[in-house]
Amino acid sequence: xxxxxxRLSRIREWMxxxxxxxxxxxxxxxxxxxxxxDCHPHERFMALCLQASGEAxxxxxxxxxxxxxxxxxxxxxxxxxxxxxxxxKLRSVVGDGPFGALAIEKQxxxxxxxxxxxxxxxxxKSVAAEELLLKMRLQKDAAEIAIMKKAAQIADRxxxxxxxxxxxGKTEAEIVAVIESTMKSHGASGTSFSTIVLGGEKSxxxxxxxxxxxxxxxxxxxxxxxxxxxxxxxxITRTVMVGEPTxxxxxxxxxxxxxxxxxxxxxxxxxPAMAIDxxxxxxxxxxxxxxxxxxxxGHGLGIEVHETPSxxxxxxxxxxxxxxxxxxxxxxxxxxxxxxxxxxVLVTEDGVEVLTxxxxxxxxxxxx
Amino acid sequence: xxxxxxRLSRIREWMxxxxxxxxxxxxxxxxxxxxxxDCHPHERFMALCLQASGEAxxxxxxxxxxxxxxxxxxxxxxxxxxxxxxxxKLRSVVGDGPFGALAIEKQxxxxxxxxxxxxxxxxxKSVAAEELLLKMRLQKDAAEIAIMKKAAQIADRxxxxxxxxxxxGKTEAEIVAVIESTMKSHGASGTSFSTIVLGGEKSxxxxxxxxxxxxxxxxxxxxxxxxxxxxxxxxITRTVMVGEPTxxxxxxxxxxxxxxxxxxxxxxxxxPAMAIDxxxxxxxxxxxxxxxxxxxxGHGLGIEVHETPSxxxxxxxxxxxxxxxxxxxxxxxxxxxxxxxxxxVLVTEDGVEVLTxxxxxxxxxxxx
Numbered sequence: 135x136x137x138x139x140x141r142l143s144r145i146r147e148w149m150x151x152x153x154x155x156x157x158x159x160x161x162x163x164x165x166x167x168x169x170x171x172d173c174h175p176h177e178r179f180m181a182l183c184l185q186a187s188g189e190a191x192x193x194x195x196x197x198x199x200x201x202x203x204x205x206x207x208x209x210x211x212x213x214x215x216x217x218x219x220x221x222x223k224l225r226s227v228v229g230d231g232p233f234g235a236l237a238i239e240k241q242x243x244x245x246x247x248x249x250x251x252x253x254x255x256x257x258x259k260s261v262a263a264e265e266l267l268l269k270m271r272l273q274k275d276a277a278e279i280a281i282m283k284k285a286a287q288i289a290d291r292x293x294x295x296x297x298x299x300x301x302x303g304k305t306e307a308e309i310v311a312v313i314e315s316t317m318k319s320h321g322a323s324g325t326s327f328s329t330i331v332l333g334g335e336k337s338x339x340x341x342x343x344x345x346x347x348x349x350x351x352x353x354x355x356x357x358x359x360x361x362x363x364x365x366x367x368x369x370i371t372r373t374v375m376v377g378e379p380t381x382x383x384x385x386x387x388x389x390x391x392x393x394x395x396x397x398x399x400x401x402x403x404x405x406p407a408m409a410i411d412x413x414x415x416x417x418x419x420x421x422x423x424x425x426x427x428x429x430x431x432g433h434g435l436g437i438e439v440h441e442t443p444s445x446x447x448x449x450x451x452x453x454x455x456x457x458x459x460x461x462x463x464x465x466x467x468x469x470x471x472x473x474x475x476x477x478x479v480l481v482t483e484d485g486v487e488v489l490t491x492x493x494x495x496x497x498x499x500x501x502x
Numbered sequence: 503x504x505x506x507x508x509r510l511s512r513i514r515e516w517m518x519x520x521x522x523x524x525x526x527x528x529x530x531x532x533x534x535x536x537x538x539x540d541c542h543p544h545e546r547f548m549a550l551c552l553q554a555s556g557e558a559x560x561x562x563x564x565x566x567x568x569x570x571x572x573x574x575x576x577x578x579x580x581x582x583x584x585x586x587x588x589x590x591k592l593r594s595v596v597g598d599g600p601f602g603a604l605a606i607e608k609q610x611x612x613x614x615x616x617x618x619x620x621x622x623x624x625x626x627k628s629v630a631a632e633e634l635l636l637k638m639r640l641q642k643d644a645a646e647i648a649i650m651k652k653a654a655q656i657a658d659r660x661x662x663x664x665x666x667x668x669x670x671g672k673t674e675a676e677i678v679a680v681i682e683s684t685m686k687s688h689g690a691s692g693t694s695f696s697t698i699v700l701g702g703e704k705s706x707x708x709x710x711x712x713x714x715x716x717x718x719x720x721x722x723x724x725x726x727x728x729x730x731x732x733x734x735x736x737x738i739t740r741t742v743m744v745g746e747p748t749x750x751x752x753x754x755x756x757x758x759x760x761x762x763x764x765x766x767x768x769x770x771x772x773x774p775a776m777a778i779d780x781x782x783x784x785x786x787x788x789x790x791x792x793x794x795x796x797x798x799x800g801h802g803l804g805i806e807v808h809e810t811p812s813x814x815x816x817x818x819x820x821x822x823x824x825x826x827x828x829x830x831x832x833x834x835x836x837x838x839x840x841x842x843x844x845x846x847v848l849v850t851e852d853g854v855e856v857l858t859x860x861x862x863x864x865x866x867x868x869x870x
Binding site: 172176177196197199200201215216217238240241242243244245246247248249260262264307308310311312314315318319321323324328338339342343428429430439440444446447448468 | 540544545564565567568569583584585606608609610611612613614615616617628630632675676678679680682683686687689691692696706707710711712796797798807808812814815816836
């Protein structure tokens with residue numbers, strides 16, 4: 135049984151237990167997770183359709199036919215061209231019903247598509263398929279972990295190249311280009327998100343946009359980046375100093391580093407996700423910077439760069455082995471600068487393994 | 503009045519005409535179009551809320567506060583932190599109702615979010631806001647056209663750099679890195695989509711993934727790429743030959759080029775969108791390759807890389823000045839190779855202006 139067949143049978147069991155007639159999986163990450171087919175069809179219709187009878191059918195845009203056939207999916211593939219009605223094709227597979235319960239991804243499916251589906255499934259009760267799918271994806275298996283370690287290593291190389299580019303006197307945008315091409319040349323198929331390099335006052339903007347600003351003495355420079363490798367994301371942030379730091383810059387840096395380490399130290403099976411946020415936040419609050427830590431401590435990571443578990447201060451979900459998430463406390467002082475230090479961590483049987491490994495002690499770069 | 507205020511007043515008129523109490527704009531492209539705030543909040547809640555009273559309120563994740571304040575938006579901004587309930591914040595702005603009609607983006611809003619909104623808006627009738635928003639975005643104004651011309655020029659530079667990299671004997675992935683860093687260094691904030699460079703048999707896969715394949719003699723090499731510049735996308739495809747083409751490779755190339763030119767020649771105000779698809783398709787069919795042209799001739803382009811108008815063979819929508827779309831016929835012969843030639847075009851008062859300008863005659867690169 136392939137890994138994909140194993141995953142599909144788990145869904146079939148869930149359908150039987152919950153009296154679900156048809157499950158439609160429509161989000162690209164979940165279609166990839168269940169079939170190995172990595173496709174972003176934009177506004178076109180793509181769905182993995184599982185029927186109570188056991189049948190699995192993958193609906194894809196016509197132009198993706200060759201790629202789909204090369205994927206890990208071994209059941210029926212139905213193509214839909216740009217001039218065909220996907221609902222007619224769907225009806226020809228599932229029949230006229232009646233349908234009691236339809237499982238859909240409520241967090242992905244749009245209201246417009248759902249209204250279309252109602253023309254096929256009538257008044258079938260809608261059931262959220264997310265709970266199961268997210269639960270399955272929450273615990274990474276050995277193959278996934280091996281891929282994610284490699285994705286993290288590629289991100290380490292990206293950080294290294296970016297920091298070398300800062301030292302060489304480049305602009306934010308030029309540093310981004312160096313980081314992204316370095317990751318590509320180490321095997322990344324893409325970036326987990328648009329690479330962020332922000333210097334000086336801009337480093338206090340958690341998600342600002344890199345521009346033509348030249349890095350200069352006195353700048354804290356924040357680099358936040360990630361690689362996609364074999365469909366899985368990494369995500370790392372490092373912050374470096376250009377020229378001698380002021381006392382405050384050094385204090386902010388040491389505060390955030392202590393928070394990052396406190397978050398990692400708190401990570402192990404059985405503790406609630408919110409304990410990681412609390413460990414980092416208490417460290418920052420104790421040093422007087424609590425009001426400048428304006429976001430949750432981290433987020434789950436996998437096929438998507440943001441997935442469950444959400445590592446916020448109210449999430450009581452218990453950590454279990456196989457979870458992968460970021461720990462990324464930050465302190466952003468307007469008009470002074472910001473520091474964020476982010477690692478990707480794996481919950482192991484008895485603790486934690488940090489997947490990203492670029493050094494974290496304060497690096498002071500010479501002025502060009 | 504700023505361009506954003508002008509756009510908002512057009513929505514307010516529409517709300518009055520259609521008896522809409524509240525409009526919630528939630529898709530990042532439409533929020534950007536209406537506020538100048540370019541933000542992708544992932545799973546966090548972001549919405550521009552327009553009330554019949556005229557009030558406009560932008561709900562954003564807390565960590566985006568500084569960026570939002572720097573945007574073009576001049577009305578109320580409400581932040582939602584990761585531990586706050588966005589629906590409570592929304593209720594505090596819109597009140598307890600009752601609400602007769604709520605306009606939402608049905609093609610963007612998820613079923614899960616809609617179920618949450620029902621806790622605030624009760625049984626309010628849902629109205630699709632897309633029709634108006636898409637209609638507004640369909641005709642680019644002078645400022646948008648100036649930006650899109652620049653985005654197209656950056657893509658031209660990307661193609662040029664990519665073709666030079668082919669000549670230098672690089673792999674597909676290395677060529678991608680060169681293209682993307684070239685576009686960044688010419689001002690792109692990102693790419694419209696993951697850059698595609700496919701050689702040989704892989705060029706017959708319309709959306710295959712670039713890998714470690716080294717380009718070699720006898721390959722058709724397809725480059726499909728785009729730049730994002732000031733929030734707007736470009737999209738260009740060129741195909742080049744490495745080494746001497748076979749007669750069939752040359753015939754495919756000339757067929758696709760003729761189809762691209764036929765599509766451009768057919769473009770002017772007043773003709774239906776489907777006429778452009780037909781002009782290109784007839785050219786290809788007449789030369790015997792109709793079955794290998796497996797997708798629509800193009801798609802609208804703007805803030806999104808795929809937007810209206812869809813340039814497929816059944817779209818009767820009339821072309822009007824200010825529309826921008828791609829014309830990208832392709833012929834993909836399995837095990838032989840594929841050719842696609844794509845330009846971005848603007849419908850003008852009396853015809854068409856082609857925004858992408860990299861040459862289209864068959865380029866034959868020397869073998870390394």
